[in-house]
Amino acid sequence: MVKIEEAIQQKEFKDPFNKAVVNLLYTHSYLVTSQNALFKPYGISPEQYNVLRILRGQNGVPTTVSSIQDRMLNKMSNASRLVEKLKVKGLVKRSECPNDRRQVDVLITEKGLELLAELQIRVEKGNIDFVHLNLDEVNKLNELLDKLRG
């Protein structure tokens, strides 16, 4: 186990709260770097994968762009552009919403579902490998992260 102090060669932190923020940023980078290696061969980014996951969760019910935005892991991201990229790859379909022409209905395609299914196996297996905690510890971590955000 490499403590955060060693990992970034910083002797000490102002307090454990500031240390936790740095630790979280650093651990985030560790996870994302690990995940990127998985996504690379599939020509899709983690963020695009996440959008596909959201769409599949709808079970065939079309979703608007703003609804995707609300459910994204990063609220500051840009659902409109991600959907556009997925459309270019043929992984989603976009259609004008009939009752409100401002809205856009988004649906995952068969091709999207197939790619997602294949990717998901690897991502879920990878995530277990990346997290070097036992079951009690990972449950505790989830609890602390939920509480952290207030």
Added chain:
Amino acid sequence: MVKIEEAIQQKEFKDPFNKAVVNLLYTHSYLVTSQNALFKPYGISPEQYNVLRILRGQNGVPTTVSSIQDRMLNKMSNASRLVEKLKVKGLVKRSECPNDRRQVDVLITEKGLELLAELQIRVEKGNIDFVHLNLDEVNKLNELLDKLRG
């Protein structure tokens, strides 16, 4: 306290390990968004702030670009370009290393130290506010994050 399931409207996760990865990505976004509001008025990004912090930690001893890279929170980042941006703002100085002309010595300037000092007060205060945990909990979180990375 908002559980991750509510926050991103996902009913359940494959297992607590996959939940933890998603929880970490989401909590990271929460922290970064909170921090950005602090940095905005100073015309500097969190990443540039982090480079300044690394440089100050050297106490006047010049640091090479690759040494900065090693100590960054995100190892995939680009120290060369961040240093260039800080130089344009007059916050760091770059000079060719005499004993190895491939290397570049980087030093924080007076202006950089002043900006860092002013920012640091706000960032450190902010970090305490953002992390809604008590002392025992935050210590436990640090322990779990260190262990998570293996």
Added chain:
DNA sequence: ATTATATATATGTATAGACATATAATGTGA
């Protein structure tokens, strides 16, 4: 000394995040 290899830094390019603004459609109140 010459060639090959390794290292330090810089640069090119694509995607995403952060944030402001534009555009179009809808809803609301006078």
Added chain:
DNA sequence: TCACATTATATGTCTATACATATATATAAT
């Protein structure tokens, strides 16, 4: 109806991440 605010989506721009590659210098091998 008309003016005005609101909402949904798209777009523009800058910074950072991710990763490949270029360039210069240093080191090692022959």
